[in-house]
Amino acid sequence: MSLSAVHGTLSSLKSCQADIGTGMDIVTDVAMDLAETQDQGDNPGIKEMEAMILECAKLDREINHFVDIVQQVTSEVNTQQQPEAMFSLSAKVKEQFTERIARLSDAELQSHPKVVAFMDSMKNSLNQANQESVENTEELDEDIAVTQSQVNFTCPLTQVEMVNPMKNKKCNHHYDEAAILGLIKAKQGQKKKCRCPVVGCGNTDVRQSDLIPDQMLRRKIQSQKRHSSRT
Ligand SMILES: [Zn+2]
Structure with missing residues (x-):
């Protein structure tokens, strides 16, 4: 294993992270569909989506920390002078990663931008769905969306x-x-x-x-x- 292999792995991790982001957008989309079409109140589907979003946010955060630690550890070592140092790198990364992950709290995940977006979307969808069920004016709602478009889109x-x-x-x-x-x-x-x-x-x-x-x-x-x- 060489340092360039390490950097290659880091960049594939980062593209994996982009996929996680896309996945989170899709989950949010599906949850919004659920919120708009299903009975309000305790919706188990939405709860499941919320759990998925938090799981993704956690993974995303762990990748960030992992990449950060790998970069830090590899920058500290001079592999040209000490080729044998490569062997201790992985142990060092593992140790620091475990230590850092243990310090993180689940509550912080609530401020992950995509989690914030999810919660926001859910609130808006539920509000909108409630209004619709009161007024039952889906057509009108679409017209409103169209008029808004000239302003906001x-x-x-x-x-x-x-x-x-x-x-x-x-x-x-x-x-x-x-x-x-x-x-x-x-x-x-x-x-x-x-x-x-x-x-x-x-x-x-x-x-x-x-x-x-x-x-x-x-x-x-x-x-x-x-x-x-x-x-
Ligand atoms: Zn502004």
């Missing part, structure tokens, strides 16, 4: 309809994921803070950690797309 950065809308939890503005992450990165490169691109917004420091995927909005955009392709 456009990314302030790309000026086109968002694909993966992210909500800024500080100022509540939305942007498309790729566009805002690109902007934050570009500003970081210039050592500048990223100002919220929405005109008139006072938020002068947009950080990646403030952004939460807005699954509800994403679904609205998608359902409106389906709606307009039908007509």
Whole structure:
């Protein structure tokens, strides 16, 4: 095992992490379907989805810590001078990883951005479903979604309809994921803070950690797309 093999493994772990993220989006989507179509109250399906989301968040967090520890441990050792040091690396990583994982709490998982997005989506879906059952106006609801579209579906950065809308939890503005992450990165490169691109917004420091995927909005955009392709 060489260091380059280690780095190769790390990068495949990271692509695995991207799959976990996609999986979490799908679980959220399914849970929203359940919340919108099933009887409200104690819904065992949604509870199961919630457990799955938390499980994924845990895995995602463990990969982060693992990658972090491997990078730290490998940077401390000079394998050219001491080739035998490779042998102690894995034991060292294992030891530090176990130690770090033991210190983590499950409660922290609630602040994982995709878990936050899940909880948010569930709350919104349940609210919406409750309103619908009171008013029973599904048609009207779709019309509302369409009128809203002219206002909210456009990314302030790309000026086109968002694909993966992210909500800024500080100022509540939305942007498309790729566009805002690109902007934050570009500003970081210039050592500048990223100002919220929405005109008139006072938020002068947009950080990646403030952004939460807005699954509800994403679904609205998608359902409106389906709606307009039908007509
Ligand atoms: Zn803003």
